[in-house]
Amino acid sequence: MRILIVEDELHLAEALTHILRKNHYSVDAVHDGRSGLDYALSGIYDLILLDIMMPELDGTQVLQALRKQGVSTPVIFLTAKGEASDVVTGLDYGADDYIAKPFSSEVLMARIRAALRRKGEVVQDDTLRFGDISLNPTHLKLSSSGKEMKLNLKESELLELLIVRKQGVTSKEQIIEKLWGFDSEAEHNNVEVYISFLRKKLTFLGSAVRINTIRGVGYVLEGGA
Template identity: 60%
Template sequence: MRLLMVEDEKYMAEAVVQVLKKNNYSVDLVYSGEEGLDYGLSGIYDIIILDIMLPKMDGISVLKELRNNGIETPIILLTARGEIEDKVHGLDSGADDYLAKPFHTEELLARLRALGRRKTELINDGILTYGDIRLNPYTLQLQCESKETVLTLKESQLLELLIKRNGMITSKENIIEKLWGYDTDAEDNRVEIHVSLLRKKLAQLDSDVYIHTIRGAGYVLKTLKDGR
């Protein structure tokens, strides 16, 4: 799952990001409202963590602009102020959740899991299923019947993306944006390497699920019963 964190308290933000990464989230961190809006408008994030008090553009303004531009990404508002009025104002402006600073990272992680389950059709505490496979994006475990293996973070993110696309073709460009960010210098061969590694692990599990290449378009998940 890819997150965007918009927070100008650099020391605190960097500490939170380290915790998030240890919990297998990919996180982009920016320090101003203008940057947060620019990154958020890319539409590549699964959840946005947005502080209210930001330089250049406050969090509520960023939130409203994202919603006005059709960005439906779940947003958690962060603020040092705990008044009911701020909470109500943020939720009325389109936020999905609210967390007052200081907060425990365990609470933030719980809220991220809750929003992740709400955003996607997940079952059994966040397990993603497709065909005969079960993916736990939090532990990186991939299971097929009685067999299981542990994926790398990027392999898990790639498989998660393909499962969520649910039969739709996913281009290399879209994969790069979701896994590495829209301003990355990652190239197509990086995607090809991870697709190849993921294919090998699916084969090792004797899964009916495979990654089908649509030449010139991208990749799509299929099962053997779909036909090659």
């Protein structure tokens, strides 16, 4: 899953990035509200951590603009003392939660998991299922038919995206934007390499699930019945 951090305190943004990547999330961080809005409008993020007091646009303005554009990505506000009225405004505009600074990494991760569960991206035990496979993106573990193996982060993110989209066809462009970011220099062959890795691992596990290529369109999971 990909998370956007919009935080003008550079040291905090760096610390948050480190914590999230350690927990196997893909992360982008920007440091002003205008950039945060531009990134968030790309639609590639599963969750946004949004500071309230920032240059260019403050957090409530960013959130209001997102909701007006129909972007429903879960948003967790990062707040300091004295910003209670801004929190209320933000919640009224459609924020999903808020965390008061300072906060522990444990609280942060719990709030993120709760927000993602409400969105419906994962089930209660953080495991995604399709057909005879189970993917735990937190621990990067794929299992099927009583066997289990470890995935690398990009493999896990790619399979997670395909599972979440179920029978929908996912294009290479959508995969690049989601896994590498919308301004990435990753190319189609990067996607093809990870698709190949996943196919081999599904075969090794003896799974009936297959990643089918729709020529000129993209990829779709089959065997989920």
